[in-house]
Amino acid sequence: MTDLALKDPAARHARPEPPGAPRVTISPVDIEARGVAKRFGDTPIFADVGFRLARGEAVALVGANGAGKSTLLRCLMGLIPVSEGTVTLLGEDATAARAARLRALRARTGLVSQKHNLVPRLSVLSNVLHGLLGRHPGVAHWSHALAPRASREAAMAALDKVGLAEFALRRADRLSGGQSQRVAIARAIVGAPEILFADEPCASLDPAAGEDVMQLFFRLARDEGVTVVFTSHNTDHALRYGDRVLGLAGGRMKLDATAASLSTSDLRGLYD
Numbered sequence: 584m585t586d587l588a589l590k591d592p593a594a595r596h597a598r599p600e601p602p603g604a605p606r607v608t609i610s611p612v613d614i615e616a617r618g619v620a621k622r623f624g625d626t627p628i629f630a631d632v633g634f635r636l637a638r639g640e641a642v643a644l645v646g647a648n649g650a651g652k653s654t655l656l657r658c659l660m661g662l663i664p665v666s667e668g669t670v671t672l673l674g675e676d677a678t679a680a681r682a683a684r685l686r687a688l689r690a691r692t693g694l695v696s697q698k699h700n701l702v703p704r705l706s707v708l709s710n711v712l713h714g715l716l717g718r719h720p721g722v723a724h725w726s727h728a729l730a731p732r733a734s735r736e737a738a739m740a741a742l743d744k745v746g747l748a749e750f751a752l753r754r755a756d757r758l759s760g761g762q763s764q765r766v767a768i769a770r771a772i773v774g775a776p777e778i779l780f781a782d783e784p785c786a787s788l789d790p791a792a793g794e795d796v797m798q799l800f801f802r803l804a805r806d807e808g809v810t811v812v813f814t815s816h817n818t819d820h821a822l823r824y825g826d827r828v829l830g831l832a833g834g835r836m837k838l839d840a841t842a843a844s845l846s847t848s849d850l851r852g853l854y855d
């Protein structure tokens with residue numbers, strides 16, 4: 584594989600071109616939502632949600648408290664069922680997939696949540712290895728002492744990318760909030776995901792640590808050319824880090840526009 588193919592995931596999926604053919608790159612669609620609705624019992628959360636996200640796109644999902652951002656993210660990941668409609672994830676209908684197929688699809692994605700959810704008494708390295716449990720279920724990837732060498736090396740490489748290699752053997756509960764969130768990012772990327780989901784990844788951090796985490800997260804995502812879907816209450820982050828912004832309000836997708844075409848005041852209407 585060439586360097587270009589490694590850097591550009593679209594190139595990884597490209598078919599060999601016949602000599603003299605025009606160079607046209609069509610990015611695959613990584614996520615497609617069609618007519619998606621979600622209800623909890625009789626309570627509707629959103630309906631009629633539809634969009635397509637191309638490989639490598641970074642999309643900010645915005646909206647007021649309770650608008651349904653996290654719920655939509657969980658529907659896209661197949662963590663909870665949709666009430667109506669379909670979600671196609673990496674080319675497969677996730678809403679029709681059986682549990683084992685869904686797990687295999689999810690193993691090709693990574694998630695960073697608002698709370699890092701590290702296992703406090705385990706080492707940083709073991710926590711990063713947990714990012715491989717979707718691909719390698721079982722006890723071997725629970726602890727760094729048991730993990731195969733290749734997995735430990737992958738986890739160390741991920742820790743290196745977030746600048747925490749020297750903390751590998753430290754207990755996770757001895758880290759600051761910002762460091763913990765960086766470990767959570769390492770855990771999300773260790774399996775080389777094709778899509779990264781992030782649910783308010785810096786909500787629990789102070790502004791400086793939050794900015795660091797956003798920068799790191801997006802630098803890694805750009806380096807790997809992965810598709811990113813992130814929720815945020817920070818309209819500035821949504822516009823700076825998203826290529827595109829989707830806005831939920833009143834149970835509908837009220838906004839779908841490129842970040843470049845929007846200003847902070849355009850997003851205010853979502854919070855009225």
Ligand SMILES: Nc1ncnc2c1ncn2[C@@H]1O[C@H](COP(=O)(O)OP(=O)(O)OP(=O)(O)O)[C@@H](O)[C@H]1O
Binds near residue numbers: 623628646647649652
């Ligand atoms: N498992 C559940 N059962 C019932 N209601 C739920 C469940 N999960 C979420 N809700 C409700 O769905 C609505 C949307 O919640 P969600 O967390 O998706 O919103 P959000 O936009 O992410 O909010 P916030 O910005 O405050 O995190 C809320 O009214 C919430 O109470």
